[in-house]
Amino acid sequence: MLERVVSLNADYARAIDDDRLEDWPGFFTEKCLYKVTSADNHRRGLEVGVIYADSNGMLRDRVAALREANIYERQSYRHLVGLPAIVGAEGEVTRAETPFLVVRIMRDGTMDLFATGRYLDALVDDGGVLRLRERVVVCDSGRFDTLLAIPL
């Protein structure tokens, strides 16, 4: 299982960093939760997210909006995803926690450490493919520079 989670995370990060955002919803099951929050909100049980998608359709809408509607300066990410810890298993669901670090590269070459945190995942085997039923992105900091367009 550890190997499958590592592989999923590697593919997930490459899809985003290579600007293949259209592939991003495919890492999630049809019924899913993707949320970006802060460690502080998470610790206090405060529910709101900077991004909150409780269906695969909402993930696809996010990508469509980034491609067709939203305006932001050209930028890309470089994800460094750490090793997952398998922290639980209940029935078909495996729970994993994985640290990440994201560098943001702006069009003028400015590189910033944009976000660090951990992925709190619920993973399931979806017809032979390991997919995310839930990915809660808990950012260590609750402070976001300028805007968050590309998903973490």
Add this chain to the structure above:
Amino acid sequence: MGEPTRAWPSDTLTRVPFWVYQDDANYHAELRRIFEGPTWNYLCLESDVAEPGQFRTTFIGEMPVVVVRGQDGGVHAFENRCAHRGALIAIDDAGRVKHTFQCVYHAWSYDLRGNLIGIAFEKGSNGRGGMPAEFCKADHGPRKLRTTTLCGLVFGTLAPDTPPIEDYLGSEILGRLRRVMRKPVTVLGRFTQALPNNWKLYIENVKDTYHASLLHAFFGTFRITRLTQGGGVLVSPDGAHHASYTIGVPEDAMSAAYREQGIRSELDGFRLADARLLDSEDEFGDRIQLQILTVFPNLVIQQVQNSLAIRQVLPKGLGAMELHWTYIGFADDTADLRQRRLRQANLVGPAGYVSMEDGCVGGFVQRGAAAASDELSVVNMGGDGTESMDTRATEASVRGFWKAYRRYMGC
């Protein structure tokens, strides 16, 4: 200190010189005359300091401030600065003390009103050292604010002559504020957004009803532009505060229309795959889908469908600021309504479908006008006045901001 160094080009409110976003002396004058002047600054929610001794730290301009509930039930606020060497008295975002705050540096202590009440080794040790006998604690202390509360919001001012908050806002804006802040609130989460621009560029952006459908293409791209919508902008008589609003068609018809559009998604342009995003409830019973309200100089209260948030504007130097987002619901929300608030939070905030552009556009002005300090920006849509209008194709409330700004700044 902090005299404005340059004159305004004329008496018109339709032209704004770019040096106002670039001049360091002017920035410091703003901190004194506006934030520390006779204005009401939003500090925190009343529920953040619900119990005696419960405190929250924040800022008025760049001045650090402690807000705390007193033993008497009142809300007190004072500069977060020890009278001794100037260190922060409270060093966390929030917390609770029993009866006193104690500076960590040399253990000078303060009561919940910010009065200096204790000095470590005041009488010295073994009869030696200590403070001079004539040192009077009552003459030393951090600056104290006057506070007022309104609909669960705590405001503070350093000036003795700031009018009562109701008079400060005027009846029209007060009514719009009461419309949203009508019940005890629950905090759903907090985020900070760091913006690479002068604080005024954000305030102007929020007051600018003209840009909304032009910069924020989300609703248009997904064909959610509602031709049936009406709307307008209310500006307080002094220009300082505003409330803009759009009125939608009845909610049930809207939701059905969205779903219908969703079904046709493959046939014709872009449609939302999951139209639940916009499935909202007319919780205020007046069909107003969106209301953005500002209180001069640092508060924005937002209702975008069922997404409610308080945004606090904090200047962080000439070309930087922070936006402190507090997402709220009401204590009596149904589970359904709460879920709508969580989904519709996608519309706003640092990653918001109709607000992420506001995070970068101020920086575009800050950078674009870098070499244009003596040039003028044009604020002429809808004429040259600051009156309320029943259209959003106007910059009346932006001109209102400059009217109030120039009055406070004496320029």
